[in-house]
Amino acid sequence: MGKLLVEDKTIATPGEKLAEGMDFLPDEGTFREKDKILAAGLGLVSINGRLIKVIPVSGRYLPNRGDVIIGKITDILMSGWTIDINSSYNAILSVKEATDFIRRDADLTKYYDIGDYIITKIVMVTSQCLVDVSMKGPGVRKLTGGRVIKVNAHKVPRIIGKRGSMVSMIKNATECNIIVGQNGVVWINGSPENEIIVINTIRKIEQEAHISGLTERIREFLEKTTKKKIEIVKVE
Amino acid sequence: MAYTKRNDGRKFDETRPIEAKVGVIKRADGSAYFKIGKTIAYAAVYGPRELYPRFLKNPEGSMLRCHYNMMPFSSVGDRVRPGANRRAKEIAMVTDKSLLPVVELGNFPNSVVDVFIELPQTDAGTRCAGICAASMALADAGIPMKGMVAAVSIGRVDDKLVVDLDYSEESYEGGTVADIPMAVVSTTEEISLLQMDGEISKEQLKTAVEMAKQACSKIDKIQRDALKKKYEVKNE
Amino acid sequence: MNKQQKQHILNFLEKGIKLDGRKLEDYREIKVEKGFSENAEGSAKVTIGDTIVTAGVKLSVESPYPDTPDKGTVMINAELLPLSNPEFESGPPSIDSIELARVVDRGIRESGAIDFKKLCIKEKEKAWSILVDICPINDDGNLFDASALAVVAALLETKFPEYDGEVIDYKKKTNKALPVDKKKIPTSCTVLKIGEHFLVDPNTEEEKCVDARLTVEVEEDGTICALQKGGDNAISDKDIEKMIDIGIKKSKELRKHIG
Numbered sequence: 001m002g003k004l005l006v007e008d009k010t011i012a013t014p015g016e017k018l019a020e021g022m023d024f025l026p027d028e029g030t031f032r033e034k035d036k037i038l039a040a041g042l043g044l045v046s047i048n049g050r051l052i053k054v055i056p057v058s059g060r061y062l063p064n065r066g067d068v069i070i071g072k073i074t075d076i077l078m079s080g081w082t083i084d085i086n087s088s089y090n091a092i093l094s095v096k097e098a099t100d101f102i103r104r105d106a107d108l109t110k111y112y113d114i115g116d117y118i119i120t121k122i123v124m125v126t127s128q129c130l131v132d133v134s135m136k137g138p139g140v141r142k143l144t145g146g147r148v149i150k151v152n153a154h155k156v157p158r159i160i161g162k163r164g165s166m167v168s169m170i171k172n173a174t175e176c177n178i179i180v181g182q183n184g185v186v187w188i189n190g191s192p193e194n195e196i197i198v199i200n201t202i203r204k205i206e207q208e209a210h211i212s213g214l215t216e217r218i219r220e221f222l223e224k225t226t227k228k229k230i231e232i233v234k235v236e
Numbered sequence: 237m238a239y240t241k242r243n244d245g246r247k248f249d250e251t252r253p254i255e256a257k258v259g260v261i262k263r264a265d266g267s268a269y270f271k272i273g274k275t276i277a278y279a280a281v282y283g284p285r286e287l288y289p290r291f292l293k294n295p296e297g298s299m300l301r302c303h304y305n306m307m308p309f310s311s312v313g314d315r316v317r318p319g320a321n322r323r324a325k326e327i328a329m330v331t332d333k334s335l336l337p338v339v340e341l342g343n344f345p346n347s348v349v350d351v352f353i354e355l356p357q358t359d360a361g362t363r364c365a366g367i368c369a370a371s372m373a374l375a376d377a378g379i380p381m382k383g384m385v386a387a388v389s390i391g392r393v394d395d396k397l398v399v400d401l402d403y404s405e406e407s408y409e410g411g412t413v414a415d416i417p418m419a420v421v422s423t424t425e426e427i428s429l430l431q432m433d434g435e436i437s438k439e440q441l442k443t444a445v446e447m448a449k450q451a452c453s454k455i456d457k458i459q460r461d462a463l464k465k466k467y468e469v470k471n472e
Numbered sequence: 473m474n475k476q477q478k479q480h481i482l483n484f485l486e487k488g489i490k491l492d493g494r495k496l497e498d499y500r501e502i503k504v505e506k507g508f509s510e511n512a513e514g515s516a517k518v519t520i521g522d523t524i525v526t527a528g529v530k531l532s533v534e535s536p537y538p539d540t541p542d543k544g545t546v547m548i549n550a551e552l553l554p555l556s557n558p559e560f561e562s563g564p565p566s567i568d569s570i571e572l573a574r575v576v577d578r579g580i581r582e583s584g585a586i587d588f589k590k591l592c593i594k595e596k597e598k599a600w601s602i603l604v605d606i607c608p609i610n611d612d613g614n615l616f617d618a619s620a621l622a623v624v625a626a627l628l629e630t631k632f633p634e635y636d637g638e639v640i641d642y643k644k645k646t647n648k649a650l651p652v653d654k655k656k657i658p659t660s661c662t663v664l665k666i667g668e669h670f671l672v673d674p675n676t677e678e679e680k681c682v683d684a685r686l687t688v689e690v691e692e693d694g695t696i697c698a699l700q701k702g703g704d705n706a707i708s709d710k711d712i713e714k715m716i717d718i719g720i721k722k723s724k725e726l727r728k729h730i731g
Contacts (some may be wrong), residue, residue: 015383059378088284115474196493309512309528352555
């Protein structure tokens with residue numbers, strides 16, 4: 001008979017025994033060693049029927065195709081830009097993927113200059129971690145003004161909330177423009193006082209992401225700091 | 237005169253008091269503090285990140301690069317001259333080898349994971365304390381790991397085998413002394429660090445390895461508890 | 473940092489707050505832990521917000537320099553450990569670590585707080601030599617003020633080891649403190665100029681867009697004993713006055729922490 005040795009939603013440490021016997025199956029973040037299933041790193045245990053997963057809770061952002069991320073232009077190449085995407089690897093934005101037609105001899109700094117932030121989409125990640133991004137399609141653009149802060153990339157889903165409900169609530173409460181990149185970079189633009197509230201709220205979410213009743217606590221927090229009546233955003 | 241009672245009153249198989257903390261250096265991707273007796277080690281992990289110089293790059297995975305340094309004021313007596321000396325370089329190398337069996341860096345081509353170990357206060361057993369801190373810091377940094385590594389020094393003082401030598405035992409003058417630092421991989425109980433200064437018989441060495449395994453399993457628990465403490469969900 | 477991002481920081485400063493919401497002249501929370509490393513003759517760990525800096529003192533007996541045969545010596549060194557900041561590299565001291573060490577050194581030396589004559593054991597032959605090392609653990613801005621504070625706290629905590637005239641017994645500390653005058657020993661305040669605004673205790677982001685900075689080291693009675701102007705832009709006489717005023721005011725507050 002198989003035996004589960006850990007509880008769902010607890011923290012597993014590298015090499016920790018999660019289950020014994022052949023009744024359970026190793027999913028992402030775990031591996032089988034004879035009749036045991038072990039954690040392949042630090043993370044949150046997630047049990048789904050017979051499948052056991054360990055979801056990372058820390059570490060750098062790993063680029064994934066389709067992710068919408070915030071990057072910073074760090075260099076200009078012959079036919080494109082190098083972009084820091086807050087990961088172990090840089091991304092490349094090629095001239096072809098940067099908006100409309102650009103002449104061969106054009107001054108590329110007119111489009112994106114060093115230090116500029118962009119919201120962009122990952123279109124390709126090779127096995128060697130070469131990352132291509134594109135500025136074509138909806139939602140991607142250069143970010144003018146504002147500031148960025150970095151958050152734990154693994155907490156991004158909680159900051160965004162279900163269908164964007166959490167970030168919408170913060171936006172409504174603070175009248176700040178907020179964009180959360182999948183790579184753990186958050187862009188904020190608003191009045192200085194309100195930006196501080198946004199940052200404090202995001203830090204609170206980061207710290208308390210796994211404690212139940214997060215949305216309500218954040219609503220109360222925003223109500224207290226903005227001294228306004230705040231409602232939880234319902235997203236259909 | 238035989239060594240019948242340890243200088244600080246410990247049992248022969250007892251380590252000095254241990255204190256372990258994770259996430260002590262905010263700038264780092266992962267970090268840890270490990271104190272055993274009066275020996276203190278900090279470890280910070282940066283990476284995976286881009287590797288320079290370029291010729292060191294390995295397209296098949298990331299490089300693990302450990303650094304070991306005693307702070308200039310860390311030991312009794314003369315100031316330790318800053319900068320890498322032969323001893324520090326060798327210890328950095330064996331630290332690397334002691335951790336390599338557990339880290340999985342195949343998914344990070346051409347990059348490096350830097351581990352910086354700093355000792356602000358030393359009283360023997362520094363390489364072992366450094367390895368313990370480094371293993372926790374790597375896990376904290378979200379590096380994929382098949383297990384954890386704990387390390388301890390087993391000593392022969394006169395005719396007795398003792399766990400976790402302190403400086404007074406290392407410099408015991410009443411008889412033969414041997415110092416055997418060992419690192420144990422938690423999941424397999426294999427030895428990933430083995431060095432020795434001094435003289436010992438084959439039989440005694442066998443016992444020493446057993447003693448290291450037992451002591452390391454206790455240290456392993458302390459390391460894991462520290463990791464869990466940082467990330468565990470605190471339900472209100 | 474490009475122009476727009478700098479403008480964004482200026483919008484904040486315009487409203488009298490820094491990027492984290494603190495007022496321009498507010499320090500983050502400061503903590504000083506003395507005796508952080510017991511093998512040193514004196515040591516301290518200073519935290520300012522998330523910045524952590526340690527300093528340790530080692531004492532040794534050396535022969536005095538020929539031009540000061542009746543005096544001991546002090547040397548202050550800084551190692552910008554790559555453990556504390558991803559931008560620091562291993563290897564020989566960078567210019568930043570040299571500047572940091574020299575500015576702190578100047579403050580201590582020129583204040584006259586250390587009575588070097590009292591460090592002399594036998595003229596022309598033996599004198600105590602004080603070696604202080606600064607080692608940051610986490611750099612989240614303002615290493616200058618944190619380091620200066622750590623060095624001062626470590627010096628004040630230092631106790632001589634036993635010395636029989638021949639050999640130092642480092643394992644036995646005496647009750648004898650260093651000949652340091654607490655009134656003279658300086659506290660350091662670094663004032664930054666960004667645009668037309670002046671602020672203290674920046675985080676790393678604000679440090680990156682600084683136009684000019686002035687480190688002011690001040691004794692208890694308000695005497696200035698060391699200065700260091702940094703940053704790429706020049707400053708006017710009015711700027712200097714303003715920055716010195718802030719420096720003197722804030723260094724007085726920092727003095728509370730040296731204990």
